[in-house]
Amino acid sequence: MAMTGVLRPGHAQLRVLDLEEGVRHYRDVLGMVETGRDEQGRVYLKCWDERDHNSVILREADSAGIDFFAFKVLDEATLDQLEGDLQAYGLGTERIPAGELLETGERVRFTIPSGHQIELYAKKTQVGNGLQVLNPAPWTPASEKGIAPVRLDHCLLYGPNVAEVKKLFCEVLGFYLVERVLGPEGEGEAAIWLSCSHKVHDIAFVEHPEPGKLHHLSFLLESWEEVLRAGDILSMNKVPIDIGPTRHGITRGCTIYAWDPSGNRFETFMGGYQPYPDYEPTTWTFEGLGAGGGLDYPQRKLHETFLTVVT
Amino acid sequence: MQHQVTIEETGEQYRCGEQESLLVAMARSGRRGIPVGCRGGGCGVCKVEVTGGAFEKRVMSREHVSADDLACDRVLACRVFPRGDVSLKVLGGMHKAVCTSAGLRPGLQTKQKLNGGV
Incomplete structure (x- = not known):
């Protein structure tokens, strides 16, 4: 199977009512790896076997729910192409600048008819999964902490x-x-x-x-x-x-x-x-x-x- | 320290400690009346109006509990911890849980099956 176009789910930004309580849950119980915090106070996490910098972003807010869900696309040419395709289909799109989310490139954001914000992006810093890419071991200490989804x-x-x-x-x-x-x-x-x-x-x-x-x-x-x-x-x-x-x-x-x-x-x-x-x-x-x-x-x-x- | 909780509509009563929420204590003691949802103050289905008694509360979703609600003790039972005997009325959550619509919500007929065990 040729993997082109939209590759996979990339990140979700969740609203939590109490930030540190949320961090304790996703980091210590679920067992994700905390990879950063930004100036807005948002906390970034990834699953141990994910290579990109973040997949879940927690934002403290006065209501729970999801701010947006994003997919990684193959490359920047694909991002430009899909942005054009969405506009041609009649959907408004918005470019969020690189770095607005830590270690993440430009994102194309649009609202779908169900009322959700969806994003596409092509670049996110690959921090790796804690294993070397040459002759790696099968798992790491991070894979044994909490529930530790991949x-x-x-x-x-x-x-x-x-x-x-x-x-x-x-x-x-x-x-x-x-x-x-x-x-x-x-x-x-x-x-x-x-x-x-x-x-x-x-x-x-x-x-x-x-x-x-x-x-x-x-x-x-x-x-x-x-x-x-x-x-x-x-x-x-x-x-x-x-x-x-x-x-x-x-x-x-x-x-x-x-x-x-x-x-x-x-x-x-x-x-x-x-x-x-x-x-x-x-x-x-x-x-x-x-x-x-x-x-x-x-x-x-x-x-x-x-x-x-x-x- | 345990306090008595009374659900006004049904007269249902149960004991609730100061470290557990009105909702969790109800579920633990096998009582019914307040709809049980996420138990984290996010989904809003367990909304009640506290009509009497002292309590403390934790942060809950503004989407389901307005400033006006808070001022009138209309709160989410999963975020309320008694400091004395408490009485309450169940608000809209129950209706939300049984309403029929498009989508996957159980319709009334399905609800009867669920409750009647048919």
């Missing part, structure tokens, strides 16, 4: 106009539909899982009347054993868990969902499968979401908090 994997956002969002991501940004859930009467798509890669999701959306909402940020683990260990670590630290450990029928991911100290939901998960753009998308009916095990395969039921609580 990367920020994807996010699920709640907002209106999911059909328009899908069109934009697929027709302009080169994503493809991997799975979907139909509405309660079989109409439309109530939820979509989109990929720009070989992953079951790089971003997902659920139809929701309030714009710009965060359902969760997701962090990848490498084994089911590590997901169970994440459950232990969350409980030891009295982190409130929403659902899991369990497996989704949708994407086949094995998962735990919990809330950070400001109520932003996050996921620690492993598994899924490796789709290609030519695969026929998997469809779930609304019944399939609950009784069919789409949401929770072992329990085959809906979880009200999971479906309704967002920040």
Whole structure:
């Protein structure tokens, strides 16, 4: 598979109600590496195996939620091309100067019909994963601290106009539909899982009347054993868990969902499968979401908090 | 030190320590009445109006609790810690949790199944 265009999720800026409480959670419990703080007081973190400087930025604010979610693109020519494509599609874009986020190049920011701010960028300082690039060891002390996910994997956002969002991501940004859930009467798509890669999701959306909402940020683990260990670590630290450990029928991911100290939901998960753009998308009916095990395969039921609580 | 919490609509009562929130104590003691959400002051579903009793509170989302709300003791139960016996009314969160809409929210029929165990 040729990896061009939009490469992967790059960073998310989260609003937290208490900065240091947020840092303790993401750094000490989740086990991310703190890589910097800027003049605005924002704190930058990365997962141990990520090479770029940051993937999660925490900003203290008077409400919880997500400020923006960004994708890294192949190079600056790709960034210019996609910026032009977005404008030609009819979307307004804004250039955020290099350095506005630490160690990060120019970003192209735009608001999508679900009310979320999405960014594209081509450059971010590669600080490495703590392993040498020549004859490296398989892991480092940072990979053994806290839950220690390997990367920020994807996010699920709640907002209106999911059909328009899908069109934009697929027709302009080169994503493809991997799975979907139909509405309660079989109409439309109530939820979509989109990929720009070989992953079951790089971003997902659920139809929701309030714009710009965060359902969760997701962090990848490498084994089911590590997901169970994440459950232990969350409980030891009295982190409130929403659902899991369990497996989704949708994407086949094995998962735990919990809330950070400001109520932003996050996921620690492993598994899924490796789709290609030519695969026929998997469809779930609304019944399939609950009784069919789409949401929770072992329990085959809906979880009200999971479906309704967002920040 | 433990204090008594009373949910006015239902008369439900439970004990709550000074180091635990009104919401967590309710869930721990197996009581119901206040919708349980993120437990971090962010999502707003556990909004209540404290109608009597002393309490301390921690920071909570301004999106769900305005300055006016704060002045009138309309707060998120997950961020409220009793300093005396407390009585409260449950506000809009419950309605939000059961409302039907496009998207994946359980509809009323599904809610009945959830509650009735059908």
